[in-house]
Amino acid sequence: MMEYLASVRLGQELPEHTYLRSLGPVRYLMAGHALEFDRPVTFLVGENGTGKSTLLEGVAVACGFNPEGGTRNFTFSTRATHSCLGEYLTPARRRYPKDGFFLRAESFYNVATNIDEMEESPWGSGILKSYGGRSLHRQSHGESFLALVQNRLGGEGLYLLDEPEAALSPSRLLTLMAEMDALVKADSQFVVATHSPILMAFPNARIYLLDGEGIRPADYRETEHYQLTRQFLENPERMLHYLLGNSD
Numbered sequence: 186m187m188e189y190l191a192s193v194r195l196g197q198e199l200p201e202h203t204y205l206r207s208l209g210p211v212r213y214l215m216a217g218h219a220l221e222f223d224r225p226v227t228f229l230v231g232e233n234g235t236g237k238s239t240l241l242e243g244v245a246v247a248c249g250f251n252p253e254g255g256t257r258n259f260t261f262s263t264r265a266t267h268s269c270l271g272e273y274l275t276p277a278r279r280r281y282p283k284d285g286f287f288l289r290a291e292s293f294y295n296v297a298t299n300i301d302e303m304e305e306s307p308w309g310s311g312i313l314k315s316y317g318g319r320s321l322h323r324q325s326h327g328e329s330f331l332a333l334v335q336n337r338l339g340g341e342g343l344y345l346l347d348e349p350e351a352a353l354s355p356s357r358l359l360t361l362m363a364e365m366d367a368l369v370k371a372d373s374q375f376v377v378a379t380h381s382p383i384l385m386a387f388p389n390a391r392i393y394l395l396d397g398e399g400i401r402p403a404d405y406r407e408t409e410h411y412q413l414t415r416q417f418l419e420n421p422e423r424m425l426h427y428l429l430g431n432s433d
């Protein structure tokens with residue numbers, strides 16, 4: 186497969202006073218490095234607050250998506266919670282996808298509302314059908330998310346997802362991985378910010394570890410997510426004993 190989005194780099198200098206300059210991944214780009222997307226699936230992982238969502242949103246904006254999430258057709262804007270990193274990023278594209286979706290963790294609700302509004306407008310009716318026929322507001326978080334993936338993502342697409350695991354039970358997460366595999370086989374590319382040690386086991390994926398130092402590729406078993414989860418599940422009592430300091 187030839188990726189749609191091959192890399193992003195900082196195309197112009199960031200303003201002097203922005204919190205973006207304090208983020209390790211942004212500083213990595215400021216040093217002139219490009220972030221390469223060299224596999225069909227790329228994961229952005231790292232501690233809370235390291236800049237995964239900021240970077241993913243920057244990539245989305247640089248690729249022409251609405252920063253609030255959704256397809257490139259959505260033009261709604263509720264609050265200016267988005268950062269402006271995307272305006273400074275230059276994407277290198279190999280070819281253009283036929284389909285695309287940006288799922289921003291915090292704004293799935295707004296995407297659902299917007300779909301409902303479009304369904305009610307005379308020129309937009311029928312749009313609900315491509316999302317499974319039921320208002321995403323009348324389904325649970327996990328149900329509506331899977332309905333979106335199963336009905337709306339059509340292949341030959343560039344899909345940017347921020348913590349898709351948040352909505353899903355472990356078994357539905359495996360369903361998501363099977364859906365992702367089918368979409369990859371249908372010539373799609375994913376960039377996914379995640380904390381899930383299950384999701385990031387997706388075969389042949391590139392895992393980028395973000396921290397205060399920058400961005401570096403990591404092996405699955407090298408990640409803290411894998412190691413800590415494994416240690417915990419091997420012996421929950423032992424780890425909790427050390428963590429909570431109970432003497433019994």
Ligand SMILES: Nc1ncnc2c1ncn2[C@@H]1O[C@H](COP(=O)(O)OP(=O)(O)OP(=O)(O)O)[C@@H](O)[C@H]1O
Pocket residue numbers: 204208231232233234235236237238239240268
């Ligand atoms: N508008 C803003 N002004 C100042 N700082 C901000 C702003 N938006 C985000 N930040 C800070 O930027 C950092 C990176 O945030 P970001 O949401 O990208 O983290 P993350 O890696 O996605 O974390 P998590 O794993 O918790 O989702 C955080 O420390 C956050 O507090």
Ligand SMILES: [Mg+2]
Pocket residue numbers: 237238239347378
């Ligand atoms: Mg985040």
